[in-house]
Amino acid sequence: MKLKFGFLAHNRPAEKELQYAAKNNLNHIEIDLFNDQNLLESFTQKRIRVIKNMAEKFQISLSIHPPYILNLADKIQIISEANLRYLKYCVMLAKDLGAQFVTTYLGSINHQKNFAKARRPALGRAIENLKEAVKECENYQVKLALENTNLMPKGSPIFYLGDNLQDFQRIFSGINSPWLNLCLDLGHAHTNEGIIPYLKEFGPKIISVHFHDNDGRKDDHRNIGNGNIVWKKVMLNFSNLKYSGPFLSETRESPAISKRKLLKYLIE
Ligand SMILES: [Zn+2]
Numbered sequence: 001m002k003l004k005f006g007f008l009a010h011n012r013p014a015e016k017e018l019q020y021a022a023k024n025n026l027n028h029i030e031i032d033l034f035n036d037q038n039l040l041e042s043f044t045q046k047r048i049r050v051i052k053n054m055a056e057k058f059q060i061s062l063s064i065h066p067p068y069i070l071n072l073a074d075k076i077q078i079i080s081e082a083n084l085r086y087l088k089y090c091v092m093l094a095k096d097l098g099a100q101f102v103t104t105y106l107g108s109i110n111h112q113k114n115f116a117k118a119r120r121p122a123l124g125r126a127i128e129n130l131k132e133a134v135k136e137c138e139n140y141q142v143k144l145a146l147e148n149t150n151l152m153p154k155g156s157p158i159f160y161l162g163d164n165l166q167d168f169q170r171i172f173s174g175i176n177s178p179w180l181n182l183c184l185d186l187g188h189a190h191t192n193e194g195i196i197p198y199l200k201e202f203g204p205k206i207i208s209v210h211f212h213d214n215d216g217r218k219d220d221h222r223n224i225g226n227g228n229i230v231w232k233k234v235m236l237n238f239s240n241l242k243y244s245g246p247f248l249s250e251t252r253e254s255p256a257i258s259k260r261k262l263l264k265y266l267i268e
């Protein structure tokens with residue numbers, strides 16, 4: 001299995017992260033638009049040209065990550081519409097940058113008496129907006145990767161859509177499009193059903209992977225080996241799947257170190 005490694009660029013401007021990646025033999029950068037230095041509106045035509053040229057020169061592939069607070073399921077229609085519009089702009093930006101895909105959260109359910117009851121209509125709203133987003137993806141030939149989220153603790157005022165397998169079963173059976181895919185966040189999956197069920201259920205849909213460790217309860221983005229994810233088994237399953245997308249680090253230490261640690265589990 002030829003692996004591609006990279007990371008979420010959420011600390012520094014994308015240009016700086018590209019230089020770091022080139023120096024450290026990393027092949028993919030996901031630009032997090034929540035970072036003040038990479039806000040959507042900062043991507044002028046000139047900046048887009050610079051980043052695109054750097055990525056081509058260094059042979060680094062790109063993806064775009066809209067802010068995690070994006071909510072396609074907001075029950076206030078004008079807000080969910082604005083979120084959809086924002087996501088469409090991200091798809092256009094991805095096209096302009098030559099990025100391969102856009103990785104997005106679905107949204108969240110906030111301050112409800114009965115979260116279980118609120119989930120179904122919220123997911124319905126997200127699916128309707130996703131249908132529109134997927135049309136835009138097809139127009140611009142950019143893939144969308146839905147990211148699975150972490151299960152929030154009991155009593156939390158907010159829960160994310162996509163924190164469980166069932167949500168994705170409903171989404172992928174409602175929208176059958178090659179432009180709609182999955183970004184499997186391994187740490188997030190580990191806070192609920194676990195990683196392997198996602199691989200079994202959605203293997204061919206997975207076009208990107210986020211990796212970090214935890215204890216199965218709290219999504220605290222630990223370094224590889226500092227939680228209880230059985231990495232050797234996980235990496236073996238990816239080999240069997242013939243997964244060819246990138247592994248993107250979301251740990252607390254440098255992406256170069258995280259890459260080395262993960263590779264160790266593959267070879268051992
Ligand atoms: Zn992630």
